Amino acid sequence: MKVSRSIEEINEKIKSGSAVVFTAEEIIDLVEEKGIDEAAASVDVVTTGTFGPMCSSGVFLNVGHPSPRIKFNEVYLNDVPAYAGIAAVDFYLGATALPEKDPANRVYPGEFVYGGGHVIEDLVAGKEIRMDASAYGTDCYPLEAINTGFKLAEVNEAILYNPRNAYQNYNVAVNLGPKTIYTYMGILKSNLGNANYSSAGQLSPLFNDPLLETIGIGTRIFLGGGTGYVAWHGTQHNPSAPRCENSTPRAPGATLALTGDLKQMNARWLRGLSFLGYGVTIQVGVGIPIPILNEDIMKYCAVRDDELMAPVVDYHRGYPYKEGEPLGEVSYAELKSGQITIRGQKVPTASLSSYAGAREIAAELKEWISSGRFTLTVPAKGIPSIEAGIQLNSLPQRNPEREDDKK
Amino acid sequence: MIKQKIVLRYPPHVVEQPTIYHLIKDFDLMVNILRADINPKKEGRLMMELSGEELNYQRALEWLREQGLHVIGLEQQIIWREEKCTHCGACTVICPTEALAFNRPEMTVSFNEDKCIVCELCLRACPARAMETLVDNNNSVK
Numbered sequence: 001m002k003v004s005r006s007i008e009e010i011n012e013k014i015k016s017g018s019a020v021v022f023t024a025e026e027i028i029d030l031v032e033e034k035g036i037d038e039a040a041a042s043v044d045v046v047t048t049g050t051f052g053p054m055c056s057s058g059v060f061l062n063v064g065h066p067s068p069r070i071k072f073n074e075v076y077l078n079d080v081p082a083y084a085g086i087a088a089v090d091f092y093l094g095a096t097a098l099p100e101k102d103p104a105n106r107v108y109p110g111e112f113v114y115g116g117g118h119v120i121e122d123l124v125a126g127k128e129i130r131m132d133a134s135a136y137g138t139d140c141y142p143l144e145a146i147n148t149g150f151k152l153a154e155v156n157e158a159i160l161y162n163p164r165n166a167y168q169n170y171n172v173a174v175n176l177g178p179k180t181i182y183t184y185m186g187i188l189k190s191n192l193g194n195a196n197y198s199s200a201g202q203l204s205p206l207f208n209d210p211l212l213e214t215i216g217i218g219t220r221i222f223l224g225g226g227t228g229y230v231a232w233h234g235t236q237h238n239p240s241a242p243r244c245e246n247s248t249p250r251a252p253g254a255t256l257a258l259t260g261d262l263k264q265m266n267a268r269w270l271r272g273l274s275f276l277g278y279g280v281t282i283q284v285g286v287g288i289p290i291p292i293l294n295e296d297i298m299k300y301c302a303v304r305d306d307e308l309m310a311p312v313v314d315y316h317r318g319y320p321y322k323e324g325e326p327l328g329e330v331s332y333a334e335l336k337s338g339q340i341t342i343r344g345q346k347v348p349t350a351s352l353s354s355y356a357g358a359r360e361i362a363a364e365l366k367e368w369i370s371s372g373r374f375t376l377t378v379p380a381k382g383i384p385s386i387e388a389g390i391q392l393n394s395l396p397q398r399n400p401e402r403e404d405d406k407k
Numbered sequence: 408m409i410k411q412k413i414v415l416r417y418p419p420h421v422v423e424q425p426t427i428y429h430l431i432k433d434f435d436l437m438v439n440i441l442r443a444d445i446n447p448k449k450e451g452r453l454m455m456e457l458s459g460e461e462l463n464y465q466r467a468l469e470w471l472r473e474q475g476l477h478v479i480g481l482e483q484q485i486i487w488r489e490e491k492c493t494h495c496g497a498c499t500v501i502c503p504t505e506a507l508a509f510n511r512p513e514m515t516v517s518f519n520e521d522k523c524i525v526c527e528l529c530l531r532a533c534p535a536r537a538m539e540t541l542v543d544n545n546n547s548v549k
Binding site for chain 1: 493494495496497498499500501509511513514515531532534535536
C-alpha cells in the first residue's frame with residue numbers, strides 16, 4: 001500500500017482548510033473514475049449518514065433540585081414515564097416509553113400518538129415540558145410531589161445516550177400471512193403485499209467500515225444535528241454475522257452505543273415517530289466520518305448499493321416466532337429501485353430510513369470538516385470485530401425456584 | 408363537459424335524503440362514488456367524482472347547497488405537511504393511487520392531490536404524522 005495517513009495528519013489538513021472530503025455517495029463515482037489507489041491518494045475523509053428509526057435511544061436528565069429537595073420515585077414528562085431508579089433528580093427517558101393512559105393495542109392497531117421519542121423532540125425544539133413527579137420523602141429529601149414545567153435550557157444536563165444505533169444492515173420485512181400486520185418495520189400487507197427495509201445502504205456508517213477498522217470508542221460523530229461520540233459497541237452487537245466477499249455483513253451485524261449533549265442538537269434530526277400497532281420510537285440522524293488511512297479503507301468506502309445484501313424475513317411467523325429461515329437475499333440497489341422479486345412475485349418496496357436525510361447528514365458533516373469546525377479522533381479503544389467471536393444469546397426460559405430446572 | 412371531485416357533507420337532518428338519485432335524474436350528471444360514511448352523530452360525508460354539462464353541474468351544486476349540504480373540493484381534504492415529512496417513503500406502498508409517490512433518484516416523497524381519493528390510509532401509515540386531514544375521527548369539521 002502506498003497511502004499511509006494518520007488521523008493527526010488529516011487533522012492538520014482540516015485545520016488548515018485543505019482536507020479533501022467526499023460523502024460515501026460521491027466517493028463511488030470518484031473511485032469508478034480514478035480507481036482505488038488514486039482516490040485514496042487524493043481524499044482524506046469520507047462522510048457517511050443515516051436517518052432511521054432507532055428504538056434503543058433515550059436521554060439522561062438532571063433537572064436540579066427544587067426547594068425543599070426531592071428524590072424522585074416516579075417521574076412523568078408530558079405524561080410519559082421516565083426511569084427514576086438512579087440518584088435523586090437524575091432520570092432516563094426512553095424513546096419508546098408510552099403514557100400510562102395510552103390505550104396501546106387495546107384498540108388494535110393502536111395509534112401511539114405521543115411517547116418518549118416525541119418528548120425528546122419537543123425538548124430539543126425548546127418547548128416547555130410538563131413534569132409531574134412523586135417521592136416517598138426522606139429526612140434529606142423531604143418534598144413528596146412536584147408538578148412543574150421546564151425547558152431544555154433550564155436543566156443541568158441532558159445527555160442523549162442511545163444503547164443501540166446505526167445498525168450495520170437490517171432485515172427486509174415482509175408478511176406471508178393472510179392479514180395485514182403492524183410492526184416496527186411499518187405496515188406489512190398480507191401475502192407479500194410490500195417489503196419494508198431500513199438502512200441507508202451505501203451511505204450507512206457501518207457499511208463503509210465493515211470491520212470497524214476506524215470507528216471505535218471515542219470517535220467523534222454527527223449525532224442529532226450536533227456533535228456526539230461513540231460510547232461503546234451497541235447492544236446486540238453481532239460482528240459474527242455472515243459476510244459478503246467485500247466484508248460487509250449480509251444480516252444485521254455491528255451496532256454502536258452513541259452519546260452526546262442534547263442541548264446542542266436539533267429537533268430536525270431527532271424526530272418522534274408513531275408506528276401504527278407497534279408503538280412510539282425516535283428517528284435519529286447519525287453521521288460518521290471515516291479517515292482514509294490507506295487504500296483498504298478507501299475500498300470499503302466505495303461500496304455500492306448493488307454490493308450490499310439484506311435478508312428478506314417474514315414478520316408473520318418467521319421473526320416473531322423464530323420460525324424458518326430468511327426467504328432470500330436482495331441488494332440495496334434492488335430495494336431502492338422500488339420493487340423486488342420474492343418467490344417469483346413482484347413486491348413493491350418502501351424504506352423506513354430516510355435516504356434523503358442520510359444524504360443531507362453526510363453533506364453537512366462534510367461541510368463541518370471542510371470548514372475546519374470538526375476534527376477527527378483517534379479511538380480510545382477498538383470495537384469488537386470478527387475475531388471477538390461474539391455469539392448472540394437467547395433469554396433462558398426456566399423456573400429459578402425449581403432446582404431441577406436450573407442449568 | 409366538466410369533471411370534478413368533490414366532498415358533500417350532510418348535516419343530520421338531510422343524511423337520509425336520496426341526493427344521488429336527483430343528481431343523476433334531475434341534472435343528468437355521471438356520479439362516481441369514491442367513499443361514503445356516516446358518523447355516530449349522524450353526519451354524513453360523501454366523496455365522489457361528478458361529470459356532465461357545465462351548466463347542469465353548476466345548477467346541481469346550487470341545488471345541493473339549497474338542500475343544506477356543504478360542498479367542498481376533494482383536494483382540500485388531505486394535507487401533506489412537507490416540513491414534517493422525513494421522506495422515508497413508508498406511505499408510498501400504502502397509498503392505493505400513487506398520490507403519494509417516491510421520486511428516484513432524488514429519493515424523496517411527493518404528494519399529488521389530484522390522484523388522492525381521501526382513503527385516509529396515509530394518516531396513520533406515516534410514522535412522522537406528516538399527513539393531516541381537516542376532519543377529525545368522528546368525521547365532523549374541525
